[in-house]
Amino acid sequence: MPRTDRASRVIAAPAESVYAALVDASALEMWLPPSGMAGRVLELDPRPGGAFRMVLTYADPAGVRGKSSEDSDVVDARFVEIAPGSRVSYAVRFLSEDPGFAGSMTMTWDLTTVDGGTRVDITATDVPDGITPEDHATGMSSSLDNLARFVERG
Incomplete structure (x- = not known):
């Protein structure tokens, strides 16, 4: 079932700074991996139809199972929209x-200027069944916290 x-989170930085962190390979490696993981961007072409490939590696694979290997998740993405x-x-x-991770999930990051900075709303549609709601909520929240620390330090 889809x-x-x-x-979401309000980040104390202008939307332009938050946006820049969403489309820069070095920035993504710093903030996108949730707590307990490290990231390496292999490809990034931030334009509609462009590609995005990242390897996420667990710092301590004990007790977890990667989606692509024992200790990692490999993510292939295609940019749908860039504004x-x-x-x-x-x-x-x-x-x-x-098969629990099959299919395509769409991740949309919306930025809205608000008092005190930028509201960042993440919407993930068609989330694979293999990603539990609890784990996904924890991961998205961790990534938003990392993003805030990254852009707020300026």
């Missing part, structure tokens, strides 16, 4: 033999 997950300063959307596929 599922939609959401998360500088306001929206980034990409369709994500996990490289996995597990």
